[in-house]
Amino acid sequence: MSYAKELQVAELAVQRATLLTKRVFHEKAKGTTSKDDKSPVTIGDFGAQALIINAIRKNFPDDEIVGEEDADDLRQNEPLRSQIWELVQKTKLDDDAAEAVLGGPLKSVEDMLDAIDAGKSAGGAKGRIWALDPIDGTKGFLRGGQYAVCLALMVDGEVTVGVLGCPNLPVDDKAPLDSSIGADQNDEEGKGVLFSAVLGHGATSRPLSRAGLQPSQPISMKPLSDITQATFCESVEAGHSSHGDQAAIANKLGITKQSVRMDSQAKYASIARGAGDLYLRLPVSKTYQEKIWDHAAGVVIVGEAGGTVTDAFGKKLDFSIGRTLSANKGVVAAPKAIHAEVSKVVIEVLSSK
Known part of the structure; x- marks a missing residue:
């Protein structure tokens, strides 16, 4: 349809x-x-x-x-x-x-x-x-x-x-x-x-x-041949996303550019059109559940622009459970070609804690 x-x-x-x-x-x-x-x-x-x-x-x-x-x-x-x-x-x-x-x-x-x-x-x-x-x-x-x-x-x-x-x-x-x-x-x-x-x-x-x-x-995501040159987006609020874990991931990937912090799903939109490359939103709490309205539109826009969006452990975001993404923790959005590489480093950093 x-x-x-x-x-x-x-x-x-x-x-x-x-x-x-x-x-x-x-x-x-x-x-x-x-x-x-x-x-x-x-x-x-x-x-x-x-x-x-x-x-x-x-x-x-x-x-x-x-x-x-x-x-x-x-x-x-x-x-x-x-x-x-x-x-x-x-x-x-x-x-x-x-x-x-x-x-x-x-x-x-x-x-x-x-x-x-x-x-x-x-x-x-x-x-x-x-x-x-x-x-x-x-x-x-x-x-x-x-x-x-x-x-x-x-x-x-x-x-x-x-x-x-x-x-x-x-x-x-x-x-x-x-x-x-x-x-x-x-x-x-x-x-x-x-x-x-x-x-x-x-x-x-x-x-x-x-x-x-x-x-x-x-619009489409920007081809990224060198991940060290990536621009990654994250939330402004430390209560929404773990800035420390995200900095550690950027360091392991060799990214030296300062992260771009902004509120809202403008982050999804920005990477979908190639202005940025990665969006990381890593869990700050074991109990926090992401709300579906904070991600649904951005996920399909990034996906249709050539990206992949999963949770912090590589699982597809499940919007079928209710008002929250209760089966998922965090968000990793990246171009399809490098998502697996980014996801691997995310899991390494989170598993080492």
């Missing part, structure tokens, strides 16, 4: 949601609250989730959705609820045909809250299930770094469609990565990319737009 309609709806829904997140990105006060795990959530997270889930429900009413947020706190917080509703009402694409594809606006505050709460699926191995992270990299979003709006469709546990909206990445696929890209960013002219992939059909990038979809071009 080509999943043409699913891809179109996902791309337009993510593109429209980035308009909302960009509006919040420029505000000093982002309506931030804390969840039970102490991670931050903003009015942008809630608003983007409402818009995207509304579009999915209008087009694919029988599909399930695994979303990161829920509306429990909003039902008790009228000022925050009103802020989000105002944002949602203001956000639309400057293209009536594109808006029609998405199924029209949310009709009321209750409609908005119900849309947010429609992301409570438990996930699983059967049927069509969307994985949504309305703002991946919220800490990056808050500090003015990288973030991504992420949406993927899983069919019987296999990720088949993936879309990433990265408002602060350069449009130019050939723009090199350097250590400054993780902080002090903006979405000015020349920034803002929509990355997409369908399983078996390749990966693309295109500029984000306020209207319909712009022309796309295929």
